[in-house]
Amino acid sequence: MPKKVDHEKxxxxxxxxxxxxxxxxxxxxATVRNIAHAADLSVGALRHYFTxxxxxxxxxxxxxSDRVRERMASQQYDGPPxxxxxxVLFEFIPLDKDRKIEMEVWLSFSARSLxxxxxxxLNQKVYHDLRRVIIAVIDHLISLQFVPDQFAAExxxxxxxxxxxxxxxxxxxxxDSLSKEMMTSVIQxxxxxxxxQEVLDK
Amino acid sequence: MPKKVDHEKxxxxxxxxxxxxxxxxxxxxATVRNIAHAADLSVGALRHYFTxxxxxxxxxxxxxSDRVRERMASQQYDGPPxxxxxxVLFEFIPLDKDRKIEMEVWLSFSARSLxxxxxxxLNQKVYHDLRRVIIAVIDHLISLQFVPDQFAAExxxxxxxxxxxxxxxxxxxxxDSLSKEMMTSVIQxxxxxxxxQEVLDK
Numbered sequence: 171m172p173k174k175v176d177h178e179k180x181x182x183x184x185x186x187x188x189x190x191x192x193x194x195x196x197x198x199x200a201t202v203r204n205i206a207h208a209a210d211l212s213v214g215a216l217r218h219y220f221t222x223x224x225x226x227x228x229x230x231x232x233x234x235s236d237r238v239r240e241r242m243a244s245q246q247y248d249g250p251p252x253x254x255x256x257x258v259l260f261e262f263i264p265l266d267k268d269r270k271i272e273m274e275v276w277l278s279f280s281a282r283s284l285x286x287x288x289x290x291x292l293n294q295k296v297y298h299d300l301r302r303v304i305i306a307v308i309d310h311l312i313s314l315q316f317v318p319d320q321f322a323a324e325x326x327x328x329x330x331x332x333x334x335x336x337x338x339x340x341x342x343x344x345x346d347s348l349s350k351e352m353m354t355s356v357i358q359x360x361x362x363x364x365x366x367q368e369v370l371d372k
Numbered sequence: 373m374p375k376k377v378d379h380e381k382x383x384x385x386x387x388x389x390x391x392x393x394x395x396x397x398x399x400x401x402a403t404v405r406n407i408a409h410a411a412d413l414s415v416g417a418l419r420h421y422f423t424x425x426x427x428x429x430x431x432x433x434x435x436x437s438d439r440v441r442e443r444m445a446s447q448q449y450d451g452p453p454x455x456x457x458x459x460v461l462f463e464f465i466p467l468d469k470d471r472k473i474e475m476e477v478w479l480s481f482s483a484r485s486l487x488x489x490x491x492x493x494l495n496q497k498v499y500h501d502l503r504r505v506i507i508a509v510i511d512h513l514i515s516l517q518f519v520p521d522q523f524a525a526e527x528x529x530x531x532x533x534x535x536x537x538x539x540x541x542x543x544x545x546x547x548d549s550l551s552k553e554m555m556t557s558v559i560q561x562x563x564x565x566x567x568x569q570e571v572l573d574k
Contacts, residue, residue: 196488197400274486277482278486281399281484282483284398285395297545297546325557325558328542329562331538332538335541336536336537336538337530337538340499344499347500348530352526352530356531359524363565
């Protein structure tokens with residue numbers, strides 16, 4: 171079914187054109203007209219794929235979320251458990267061009283979602299999708315018996331999630347103030363602080 | 373000099389009208405025309421105070437930052453040190469209407485600042501102004517001798533700042549997923565985790 175593939179491909183091209191406009195000019199420039207122009211389509215052709223601007227923005231944000239999860243799933247993580255967890259958590263941090271674009275798009279969508287209920291609903295889905303990665307890290311620490319007996323899993327999940335998103339946003343907005351080295355130190359220190367002393371002594 | 377006072381008052385009214393539009397309709401609706409209308413002014417009269425939209429947005433964001441710092445400075449903090457620190461840190465969290473508006477405006481400005489160098493520069497100033505509050509909390513913990521000898525002040529500053537901003541953003545975007553009670557537990561737990569055991573045993 172080559173027709174179907176082309177259809178999906180075209181939608182991805184349109185979504186990527188939307189990202190480009192958001193990153194370079196701001197979300198307020200992401201109009202149907204501007205996006206059609208950037209994707210080399212007529213407004214009519216674009217409307218064939220997305221009837222409304224809201225539908226288009228939703229698809230574009232969904233694609234960001236899918237890409238992040240695909241990248242996390244395809245990654246080959248090797249090494250000691252704490253190092254692997256550190257690498258997984260660094261997938262949230264906008265260190266390279268792709269992750270920076272994704273995070274800029276996410277920030278623009280988040281701001282916009284405050285006044286757009288449809289986007290807010292999707293934002294909620296993305297929030298919980300990414301939270302699942304954090305839960306997996308915490309669960310892994312527990313199953314490895316790295317954490318003390320009185321470990322508060324729910325509190326530690328929210329603490330780690332807020333910490334990682336906070337670092338990601340600080341680094342996106344102030345890359346010169348919060349270096350990669352400092353973020354590495356913070357994440358390593360935090361993961362160690364969750365572990366029992368005997369695990370660290372090994 | 374009543375003339376001067378009126379001038380400043382008018383600028384504040386315009387900035388607050390700008391916030392209202394950003395919160396209710398999104399930053400892309402914060403045009404000079406719409407803001408003039410919301411502030412009950414002609415476009416010409418508004419241009420008397422702010423020549424460009426960028427100037428107007430800068431002033432509006434600066435006012436958010438000033439309000440946050442004024443509120444922190446005017447607060448009467450009483451009680452045990454850890455409880456006072458918890459209260460200071462909660463000033464960052466959008467729990468009431470004022471803080472929610474400030475944070476929504478901040479998020480919209482932050483997204484916009486990615487494509488506007490003037491806003492980015494102001495954003496950097498706000499980042500460092502608020503970081504100073506975090507430094508004060510960490511310094512206070514040190515001067516009280518609550519922390520262990522091998523305390524890494526710089527890492528702990530970035531960790532606490534990222535944690536608090538992460539909680540604030542999560543609560544702003546997902547108030548139903550991250551309750552006030554959970555944030556209280558996270559912040560209390562984090563502050564305690566920075567202290568020596570003997571301080572907690574007291």
